[in-house]
Amino acid sequence: MSPHVRILRPDEYRTAHTLFGQALHAAPADDERWARSSALYVDGRTLGVDGDAAADGTPVLAGTAMSFPTRLTVPGGASVPMAAVTRVGVRADHTRRGILSALMRAQLEDVARRGEVVASLRASEARIYGRFGYGVATRGRDVEVRSHAPLRAGAPRSGAVRMITAEEARADLPALYERIHAASAGPGAMTRAAGWWELMLHRSASTTTASGYAVHRGPDGDDGHVVWSVENKGDAFGANVLRVGDLQAANPAALTGLWRFLLGVDLAESVAAHLRPLTESVELLLEDPRSCAVTGVGDETWLRLVDVAAALTARSWGDAEPVRIRVHDRLLSANDTVHVVGEKGVVDPDGSAELECDVAGLAMAYLGDRTPSELAAAGWWTAHDPTAVARADALFAASTVPWCGTFF
Ligand SMILES: CC(C)(COP(=O)(O)OP(=O)(O)OC[C@H]1O[C@@H](n2cnc3c(N)ncnc32)[C@H](O)[C@@H]1OP(=O)(O)O)[C@@H](O)C(=O)NCCC(=O)NCCS
Known part of the structure; x- marks a missing residue:
């Protein structure tokens, strides 16, 4: 059974923050640091999973993740609402029981409900977040x-x-x-x-x-x-x-x-x-x-396209005929369909696809960091029609190499 995820109360944020710090091997925040750290918590956006109670019956928080609202600039200069995901941690005595997976699933559903088009994070380790649809979208x-x-x-x-x-x-x-x-x-x-x-x-x-x-x-x-x-x-x-x-x-x-x-x-x-x-x-x-x-x-x-159709509508495209991409998303089913890229938010569930990728692979090309041909050559994308890759390269090309410049 998947662990139960609940929204934490404001009086639980400090416990959540200590848990996150401990997972990263950092000492608990003193009062002064806590006063500063607490400002990032937004009510309703901090999730937790309860663990096994301590020997004396005291409840134990076993895992947490939060996000705060921001906006992301996309190619062409428009911006979309973005959930900045951070303070993710699971207690070392509760890892590998699916707690992170439950938190990530609940968080993505929450972000989608809020109408935020993308989510983004910085990863402590590169093998954690790909399975939840996050892909590297800018490098430095x-x-x-x-x-x-x-x-x-x-x-x-x-x-x-x-x-x-x-x-x-x-x-x-x-x-x-x-x-x-x-x-x-x-x-x-x-x-x-x-x-x-x-x-x-x-x-x-x-x-x-x-x-x-x-x-x-x-x-x-x-x-x-x-x-x-x-x-x-x-x-x-x-x-x-x-x-x-x-x-x-x-x-x-x-x-x-x-x-x-x-x-x-x-x-x-x-x-x-x-x-x-x-x-x-x-x-x-x-x-x-x-x-x-x-x-x-x-x-x-690390970028997660939460509403693929809205994300594809928001950015500008290079000069080429549209390309049909079958996107796979096992967590957010609305994205799991054929998207016509180069046209505004068109999905075509019954249509055939020239290219195929999962939602993380799409995020890697979305801001222009990686080209579709580079991703196809490495097996991230599959080309059913080889001519479509060159078209996709032209469509996804961005005149500026993407960069965020804000660590959180
Ligand atoms: C990373 C962390 C949150 C994972 O939590 P968890 O509850 O153990 O994760 P889950 O049990 O849901 O694991 C889901 C899957 O991811 C894999 N996984 C999780 N953490 C991993 C890691 N660090 N490296 C490789 N694989 C990992 C699991 O093996 C599991 O794979 P499976 O489904 O094929 O069995 C936890 O180990 C932690 O708190 N680490 C230290 C703090 C940290 O790095 N936080 C992230 C800050 S950005």
Whole structure:
């Protein structure tokens, strides 16, 4: 029998948060951290499964998952309502009994009922979420750049960078992000909840020796910001790595200005940044491109298309004739049909299909991260008509490589 999932009461959120932390091997939040963490919980959206009672009869929460509402930008510039799924954990003494599966099923049904078109999460391990229809839809690049690496003479140069205090960051960065987002959000970008900022700014201030905040001002006003923390690698002065926690820029000049600033900070060996856009080629700004080491490429957004027809309607398509795709979805049956891609939300349950994939495979192409031909070659998609793959490549192509840039 599937475990019973219930909506947790607000007075149970802290227990749920402690359970989630424990599953990730983190200590329980103290009162100050809890005050910040609690802001992300939205009533009615935190699910739990009760476990075996303790020896003295005390009830035990065995698993939890929650989501908060955001919006996702899709190719073409429209945005759709998105459930940001997080704080998923099952007690180690209750794992592999189907608790996560029950939570994921109940959560997807709830998200669908709310009319949210997609759900998204960040995965602690890559083997957990595919079975629930999540696929990697954006990826990022990790870089480490030698401090004081000179920038090329031709690198964009305009505007100025000023450092701000933590209080100013808390007061000003949310509105600055909203402005940058409204003006330049590409596919994969998301809106940020107020509670998200509290957590991010607090995390960067509390986990390392120091943190910093700076804003870039261009000809039209503030157009970029960076938040970083400092990791001291030893006792020696200068054995520091500046770790970028959040870097957003509305244009190439702001981006270059912020990198120029970070690389110029004294008493540091390098600047490290995690999951930057695949197309943010810092090496192209440098006199010595080898001063920028690419230390990894990893999955960023795990995307679940909850309402496939609405998701397909929301994004724009490249210039090609429509293609008929049989989508398989074993959890949300409304998606489990033939979709005519390139036409607005058309489903054709009795029609034949040229291509076939499951809903996770569709999510991998949806924002433009992977091409249908790449997915077909790897067995994620099946082509019944080989000419349809090239058409699908043209339809799904997005002019900007997708990236989210918001960790939650
Ligand atoms: C990941 C986690 C939530 C799984 O919970 P669970 O209740 O054991 O999962 P289920 O019993 O529902 O497992 C469902 C299936 O997924 C598989 N699975 C679950 N976790 C897995 C993992 N970490 N790696 C590989 N497979 C996994 C199970 O083997 C099972 O497969 P089956 O249906 O073929 O038997 C739990 O192990 C946990 O809390 N881990 C630590 C915290 C964490 O990683 N949280 C996620 C934060 S993003």
